Amino acid sequence: MALTREQVVDAAVGVLADFGLADLSMRRLARELDVQVGALYWHVKNKQELLVDVAARLLGGVGRLPEAEATPRDAVASLATAIRTALAPVPDSAEVVQLAQTMQPAALEPLTWLRELLEEAGVAPQHSAWARHLLLNHILGSVAAQQDRSSLEAVGEAGGPDLGEDAFAWGVGTILDGLGI
Numbered sequence: 001m002a003l004t005r006e007q008v009v010d011a012a013v014g015v016l017a018d019f020g021l022a023d024l025s026m027r028r029l030a031r032e033l034d035v036q037v038g039a040l041y042w043h044v045k046n047k048q049e050l051l052v053d054v055a056a057r058l059l060g061g062v063g064r065l066p067e068a069e070a071t072p073r074d075a076v077a078s079l080a081t082a083i084r085t086a087l088a089p090v091p092d093s094a095e096v097v098q099l100a101q102t103m104q105p106a107a108l109e110p111l112t113w114l115r116e117l118l119e120e121a122g123v124a125p126q127h128s129a130w131a132r133h134l135l136l137n138h139i140l141g142s143v144a145a146q147q148d149r150s151s152l153e154a155v156g157e158a159g160g161p162d163l164g165e166d167a168f169a170w171g172v173g174t175i176l177d178g179l180g181i
Helices: 005-019 026-033 047-058 072-087 093-103 109-120 125-154 165-178
Strands: none
Touching: 005 026, 005 047, 026 047, 047 093, 072 093, 072 109, 072 125, 072 165, 093 125, 109 125, 125 165
8 A cells, every 4th residue: 555645644643642852753654554665755755844744733723713812812712722732742842843833834724723813903013923923922931830840749749839721811911911902
């Protein structure tokens, strides 16, 4: 059976979820798919391109929220929470999304929607990219902090303060207050 790009991305997401980014190499991926490393390069140009596809897949379950949200502020907060929720269970997902949004931000639809919602909420178009960047840093930082805490707790170490959903929501609210939304 012929290997497809979708199978390559699926396997990469699996390796990331099971072992983390440090173990997601092209060699490891080829072994998981039982192919030669060169076969992967028919489907992706390099690991960076693969990581963009992995990030898009991780965010693929985040749908554009209904236009009937109570307020533009609520729509932004809901989308930020949905992005965080999609990334939290997958180790190193924040790092993968950070890399992907730096390389190809248009490939990550929920991040485009976040910028559009910020503009609809009143952020000037010339500042909406900055506002999205600020909010995305909070989302990704929250995901990474939660994952780090869980990893420490799994080996019996103190995990530090709980920076879960309540802390995240407070941070989103503070950012939106600062943006005047």
